[in-house]
Amino acid sequence: MKCDIITLFPEMVAPALHESMLKRAQERRLLEIGIHQLRDYAADKHHTTDDVPYGGGPGMVLKPDPIFAAVEKIRQERGEIRIIMPSPQGAQFNQTMASAFSKEERSLIFICGHYEGIDARVREGMSVEEVSIGDYILTGGELAALVMIDASARLIPGVLGEPASLEEESFSSSLLEYPQYTRPVEFRGLRVPDILLSGNHKTIRAWRKQQALLNTLRKRPDLLADASLTEDEREWVDQQHCDEIKSHS
Numbered sequence: 012m013k014c015d016i017i018t019l020f021p022e023m024v025a026p027a028l029h030e031s032m033l034k035r036a037q038e039r040r041l042l043e044i045g046i047h048q049l050r051d052y053a054a055d056k057h058h059t060t061d062d063v064p065y066g067g068g069p070g071m072v073l074k075p076d077p078i079f080a081a082v083e084k085i086r087q088e089r090g091e092i093r094i095i096m097p098s099p100q101g102a103q104f105n106q107t108m109a110s111a112f113s114k115e116e117r118s119l120i121f122i123c124g125h126y127e128g129i130d131a132r133v134r135e136g137m138s139v140e141e142v143s144i145g146d147y148i149l150t151g152g153e154l155a156a157l158v159m160i161d162a163s164a165r166l167i168p169g170v171l172g173e174p175a176s177l178e179e180e181s182f183s184s185s186l187l188e189y190p191q192y193t194r195p196v197e198f199r200g201l202r203v204p205d206i207l208l209s210g211n212h213k214t215i216r217a218w219r220k221q222q223a224l225l226n227t228l229r230k231r232p233d234l235l236a237d238a239s240l241t242e243d244e245r246e247w248v249d250q251q252h253c254d255e256i257k258s259h260s
């Protein structure tokens with residue numbers, strides 16, 4: 012996966028990309044990330060990147076010319092590109108999108124806006140996908156770009172240690188995860204469920220599946236509609252649902 016981040020605040024993104032899994036992914040050449048200071052692409056001697064909005068109004072707007080210049084430079088170096096603009100107006104980022112980004116052959120360019128906005132001609136003059144990470148407003152696109160890169164990069168084969176952990180985790184199966192425990196067996200009067208100490212892998216697997224189903228039913232019942240469950244599992248969940256309603260009435 013290849014990514015380029017165009018930003019006025021490189022120091023906001025660099026530290027997150029140089030730690031932990033993302034650092035390791037880059038060292039292993041599974042992930043390539045370029046960080047580009049937008050100011051470097053402004054042609055005037057003051058390196059101006061923003062200006063007042065035509066028609067008046069508060070705040071400043073990012074000028075189109077430095078953004079076009081940055082994108083064109085990156086395109087020359089990378090070849091095929093896919094341009095993402097983090098924006099609260101965009102399509103909602105989710106696990107399906109993360110998976111698509113992780114498999115993308117083209118280089119992903121993230122254009123991070125700040126201030127009141129970005130000149131609309133950036134969207135009109137280039138093929139740009141606006142993507143939101145949620146219904147709230149951030150101060151700029153940097154944190155959103157990092158969220159998208161992090162969620163996507165960990166899906167690249169080889170980035171996480173064990174492929175099995177990807178298959179078991181929330182959202183890949185449309186179920187939330189079962190609870191995990193480690194040593195000690197008893198902590199402040201709280202015990203690890205006996206079944207996990209039994210060594211019986213078949214029973215443990217069945218218990219974990221039930222716990223995942225219960226967890227999803229209680230916290231995110233909306234996910235159950237898309238979950239691929241056997242008929243028995245669906246019946247079991249429905250029964251739990253009825254029991255919980257009865258116990259609360």
Ligand code: ADE
Nearest residue numbers: 097098099143144149155
């Ligand atoms: N920029 C500002 N708010 C944002 C959001 N919620 N998602 C993506 N980019 C943003």
